Amino acid sequence: MAYLASKLISYAYYTAGLVSRGALQNVSAEQGADGLDLLNDLLAEKSNEANVIPYYTYYEFPTVANQESYTIPYLIDIDTITFNLGTVRFSLNPLTRNEYFATSRVDGVNSLPTTVRFERQPGGAKLYFYFVPSQVYPVKLWGKFALTNVTADTDLSLTYDRSYLVYLRHGLARYICNWNSISMPDDADKELKRLEEKLKFVDPPDMTIKMKSVLINQPGLNWANVNFPGWV
């Protein structure tokens, strides 16, 4: 059954206690417009709060030969990322900003990428690969994507679980209360906090412990890397 954004907005007003449910009142056009703006604000704000976006999404894109960075719309977090050379899947080693951008390396080396750097940017994220991909490789990632803007007629049931809509309703109710300079009803506020806590554990990031020795000998960059990039 369709669950339109307009319905979510109305229900959020009811949850906030600002509009009476039933025959007495309807959400006015002005309230509906405010509610839609606030809903989109809420959805956008969730891009800063990836832990309450319960879904990891699979995303695949091809590299372009000799192109180091790639913009991925709405991407806010990655959990795993690999690329394929034929049927062989290669993992990529995510680096910190310092490791990627501030350590010694040879630029202009086009080969199989071994490291990747994820940087948030307006509207999504940018992925940087090193070595720079020398050809088209399909990159496959699992990550979290920002919630996209909606209109009043957007059927949210196509995008979100009902349980998540309950969370959004309470979250929007809080936005509406703030917008109207009134406190959130205590019961609704408690429910929102409970839902938030639950959401963090719906689809948590893979926290499997990986052992990484700090005692192994880390060779520096040598000419083999330059002459046989990616293969040594």
Add this chain to the structure above:
Amino acid sequence: MAERIKELPLNIVGSSVFGRYPKISVEKTYNMIISDGWLVSYPGFALRQSIAQNATGRGVFSSKRMNGFLFVIDNIVYSARVQHSALNNNRIVSYRKIGEIGTQSGNVFMDENEKQEIAICDQQNIYIYNYANSTFTPCELDFIPGSVTYHNGYFIAASLGLPQWRLNDLVTTTSFPSGNARYTGGFQTKGDTVLNVIRMPGNSDFVLVQGSNVSEIWAFQAGAQLFPYIKNTYSNVDYGVASSATVASLEKMIAWFGGNENSGYSVMCCAEGGGVQRVSSDGIDYLFESLRAPQDSYAFMMRIGGHNLYQLTFYTDNLTLVFDFTTKKIFHACDKNFNYHLAKKACSFDNSYFFISSRNGNVYEMNDLFTDYAGEEIQRIRIPQTIRDSDGELFRVKSLNFTIEQGVNPGLSYLGQQRIDLSISINGGQSFSNWMDVPMNSLGNYQNRINITQLGSGNEWTPQLRFQGFNRFAVSDGVVRISQ
């Protein structure tokens, strides 16, 4: 920021409080009155006799000595008797025609003397009905009578268009001698004409002679050489009547709707001793100022359930107000379609009230035992005071609670179960929402608390309660929980 919750009293038990504009007061009570701190139904009524549908009731008068009452429909005067049904003890009104008068419409005034005669004034002539010998005799008048009342042996008539009031001859009742100072009183205080004369209840020898701008108090003086009344020379009432049909008396009180040359219209209450009290507030005076035809009005008084009620109707302006002189409160009354109340004039007889209507030719019985208006649901509506917080901030209304008698009535509303309808206003009573139904308990379920939740928000909030059903209602004050 934690939610701040307050409980505010809601005066469900209240009257119509008039404000110049809705923002000042939108408080209204329709067809209910206050009794012992509870809001209860206004007396209902039942059809007791249908004389003619396309006719007009003009006046009614009861006579204990005649053991019945007279009523006038169109130009016909009827005498009514009341019996009780052996089946259910309901009153049964039987009637017979006793005479015809010369006019078809307008107000009719009646009063009775000690000689088993009832004078009937249609503001064109006076007719004397003698119920001992069943004669109906028109008077020969040289003036146009405005009203008639009885006092100390005399029928007293206002002389319309003249500053005079006339007495009849004590021997020949139908005679109002002309050109004789012994039978003619003069209006003296202001240049005004006499519209009405009424005896002052509780003041045995006093009458109130009323013009359009002033009312004079006259005292009967037995044995006076010339005219048997002497004007009170140190006191008068500086207000006249807008319509003599609004003058009504009960116990020690006369009430009427009137004003004077310097004043707008108001309801006046003249109590014992001749002191007059103006029932006035900014709001109700504003209402009266806005009337299109204040002279198109009539009223009567009745004592029901210990309350002295003055029901005043402005039929052109389609408004009926009830002044409860016992609680000093004002209420609205209306019919099912929110038009003015059906009753025009009522009289007390056989421990009940009987009234005629200006809208049909029926006779109705009215008292507290009736909880509908001749088979139609009574529009019982209460709009309490608008709730505002002292800081003017937005608040949400979490719940409305009040106590109401439930489970004692088998009665059904027209939609089924007895119920309460609620609508709300969040703009100070300028407009109200749609209705929400709250069903009441069925017979035998006496739980009496009504709790309605989630009632919207605003920085002012006004509920409107409609009590639907064919049986009685008793409602107490309520509490509204708001939060910010």
